[in-house]
Structure formats: C-alpha cells, structure tokens
Amino acid sequence: MFRGGVTESMKTQRKVTDSAPCITLSPTERATMFRVQVLTKKKQLGHTVYLDRRGAAKKPRKYFPELREQIRTQIEQFPVEENRYGRNKSEKKYLSPDLNMNRLYIAFKKKYPQTIATYRCFYDVFKKDFPNLRFARPRSDTCSTCDLYQNKMRCSADPIEKAQIRSSSKKSRSC
Template identity: 35%
Template sequence: MENQRSGVFVGIDKRGRHTPHNKTSDAALKAIRSHIESFPVVDGHYTRKDSNRKYLGAELNISRMYQLYQEKNKDNLPDTQIVSQAIYRKIFNEEYNFSFHIPKKDQCNICVNYQKETSIGTLTPEKKYIYDKHITEKIRARQEKKADKDHAKENLDTMVATFDLQAVLQIPCSLVSQIYYMRKLNSYNLSIYNLASKHATCYLWSEVDAKRGSCEIGTCLYLQLMSLQRNIKHVILYSDACAGQNRNQFITTA
C-alpha cells in the first residue's frame, strides 16, 4: 500500500529476463555444427594463397545438406530439436567460411584492379600505363603462340604444347547420401595438349602417390619429353603463371 501511495516501485523488473519459448537449444545447435563439419572440405584450386575459404563438393548445396541433416537426425533427435532450414542456413553462413564451387581466376590482378579503379574513378596514369603494357604483352604472347603453332605444323621436328593442372578431382562421386560424409580421395590430372597434332596426354595420380607441386609437374613434363619421337628436336611449352606449379626455378632448370 505504501508503494502505491508514493508511486515508487521498489521491486525487480523482470521484463526481458525470461528465456524465449522458441529459442534454439544448445543441443540442437551442436547437432547442426556436427552435421556441417561431417562433410569433407578441400582448399580452393586457384586461390589457396589468397583465401582461407574451404569448399564442399559441387554436388552439394544448403538445401541438400539440410535434407541430409533431417534424414540423419530423424531417429536421433526429437521433432522439437530438428531446426528449420532458415536456422540451419544461418549457422552455415555465419559460422563457417564454406562454399560449394571451386573459385577460378579468369583475370589477373592487374585486369581486376584496372576495372575496379576505372569504375570508381581512382585510376592513376601510372596504373593506366601498367595496364596498357600488360595488354600489349598479352596480345604479343597470343601472337607468339599462334606463330609457334603454325611453325610446328610445317616442321615435324618441333612440338608446341600447352599444359595445365586440372582442379582437384574427388572420388568417388555419387548421389548416395552416405558417400557425402566419407573422406574422399583427392586426385590430380595434368593435361598436355599438342597444338599441332591436337593430341592430348593426361598424367593422373592421387594424393596417396604425391602432392601437386613443382616436383610433380616437373616429373610429368619429364615423362612427356622422354616419350617424344626421335625426330623431335625442339619443344615449346605454354602454361599459366601459377608460381607454385609452373613458373618456378625447378621447372625452368629441369
């Protein structure tokens, strides 16, 4: 009565102190994280040095993962502990740096920076000069490649080829749900393509046999050179500028 007369509330304000009835329990969150982490992941093929993002199989997506989550936990968790796809997606996007595709750099840093700075109006004359020089060198390289190709067609003692390492191949590849959770075997494929004869040679190995560095690339190139016909006296090879595999001292001095 005294509190009512004075108008002063001396109790404890309990507003906002109760647990929301629809709050996701710790057990349910743990089940989500455990399921996401049960899928094998790999590093990106092209951006291993530029990003720490991991990549799931290309046959997966969040909807498919959520479907597998439901199938796996329908007998292990009560219905009240099976979260919605929205919550599953929220945990996946906010707590994990995962993606479903292999990133590929179709453009170099010079081209990307030029386009970006041109669009926002911060391009300097120095960077414009660097870009123009880069484009000139690219055109010249293509012209040299075409000239070498034409020369190889007319001269049987010359071989001109391109080589590149394919993105990581994970095996086995299947739509069976149990295989999604298995640790897959990483396989590597180096393809060498003869521009004149249009003949391709593939060197395939797995992570059990070796890695995918300069030594492995050099071994494949050595095997290719040893398999050439005796009339081949000159060999010209073209590749991308991947420093760890193609453009390094081990390949150039092999």
C-alpha cells in the first residue's frame, strides 16, 4: 500500500521516463506522419498510391450558338481562293495574304462591338469550323521598285551603267 512516499520502483520509472526524449508534434506534423503511414500501408498492400493526372484530356470549351454563328458569318464574308498548285489533290482554301487571325478578329470586333467573344473564342471557332481554311502566303517577297532595279541590272552590260543603277537604287529604296 502506498502511503504518500516515493517507492524505489517509482524512482526507477521516473528515471526511465526522464531519460527518454520527449517528442511533441504539432497538429500538422501529426497529420503528415499519419498520411505517410497510410501511404506506406497502401504501397505495401499493392494499391495505387498516386494518380498522375498531368496531360489528361481537357474538357472542350463551349460557346453560345449565336456567338458561334456570328463568327462563322464574319469569316465566310471574306473571299476565298483555291490552292494554286495541285487543286485536285487538296481541299484547302486560302484567305488573302493580307489577312491574319488578328486582323480577322479586329474586323469582327468592329462589326460586333457589343459581343463577348474573346480572341481565344474566335480562334477556336475558326480552327474547328473551318479546318481547311488557311492564310495564303505573299506572292512575292520583294517590292516592285526592287524588282525593277534588279531587272535593269540584269539587262545592262555596261559596268558604268550598272554602277549608276546600283547607286540610284540605294538612294530610292523604301524597303
């Protein structure tokens, strides 16, 4: 029976507990430790521990049908050319080389200033509804003035005349 004093067994118990390190964990550390324990158990049992969802298929964007129709009618108003080479082989159609996606979108916003269509929406409708529509490349890479001077240089046989053409072309070049 215990009468208020400290027994020998209590002293040894106290010494053991005093010498043992006291580990206190914060709630987040305890939760982390619990998660690690659960994951290791699942791994040992052969369960899937982590699903990698990177690159998963994204949901397609949905646009209002009225908005989609506005964009379609705007794009259809522009003149379309057939492929210059191999018309039988390709179904592709080409818009003017002066146009690009940004210019089409700006024209659309000028015609429908109150619309909520973004550039991304316009681009998506263009790519999805007109898969065979492209922008034509410029037909020539040089200006007409440069072409004129180049032809004069080819036709001239006199070195003095070539030098005069060369100097006048450098002075009058705008490109």
